[in-house]
Amino acid sequence: MKIGILDSGMGGLSVLHEAYHQLPNEEYFFYADEEHVPYGTKTKEQITEYVDAITNFLIEKGIDALVVACNTATSVAIETIRQKYDIPILGMEPAVKPAVEGTDGKRIMVIATPVTVRENKLKTLLSRVDGEHRVDIKATPGLVTFAEEQIFEGEEVTRYLTETFADIDKSGYQALVLGCTHFNYFKPVYKEVFGEDILLIDGNEGTVRHLADVLSLTRNCGVEKIEIQDIDDMKNRFHTTYFISGKEVTDKKLLTKFMKYHNRLEFVRDI
Ligand code: DGL
Helix, strand or coil: CCCEEECCHHHHHHHHHHHHHHHCCEEEEECCCCCHHHHCCCCHHHHHHHHHHHCCCCCCCCEEEEECCCCHHHHHHHHHHHHHHHCCEEEECHHHHHHHHHHHCCCCEEEEEHHHCCCCHHHHHHHCCCCCCCEEEEEECHHHHHHHCCCCHHHHHHHHHHHHHHCHHHHEEECCCCCCHHHHHHHHHHHHHHCCCCCCECCCCCCCCCHHHHCCCCCCCCEEEEEEEECCHHHCCCEEEEECCCEEECHHHHHHHHHHHHHHHHCCCCC
């Protein structure tokens, strides 16, 4: 099957990477809208216009299903594109439900972009699943910039998160929900700031499981590591066409950049 995956930028690779684990034999079209990243500080109208154009572009490539691998785009644009296009379109929303169900009374912190935090979709989700009012929400847009610049760890990232959460008692938190696909790269830093025991919860595994169900695909549940040696190895093992804002990526340097993101995602996968 041909599967389209879109995001404002490099966050969506975390969904593609999970798809490599569970559905390694499908054909992927990955679209990063680098021209417009970040989406998290744009208007609803702008984001909807970008996502509509990308969906149209990917449908012309012949995709059978689309994953909007972006919580921000899902919160503002998913209804519009679902009404307009006929293929299955999956969105992503912060994995609050598994966080509430998988913890036992302590608080839960959801981090997301300013748009996701502001929009009704998250508020509606909370009113449905957070009956005990255990969930707090914080916008951390700086992490999108760090992810785009491949700054995954180090003083700057630690400082940003420490300052962002300076006013809260971090020991009261049991789980951190990564409500933006760009946030997967920083898992070791969350542990540094919130403590080793903090549970890190993202929606990637569930999204790919859902995709497999929708397309009636059999998932590979193996736990083997995916360590990509070089771009030829990447091309041989996975059938993916990468696009950056409408242009197919063929340049070796850029493909190597994508490979580095994949290897980082593999490194943080089990944290
Ligand atoms: N990766 C996106 C998300 O999941 C958006 C990041 C951004 O462009 O602001 O929300």
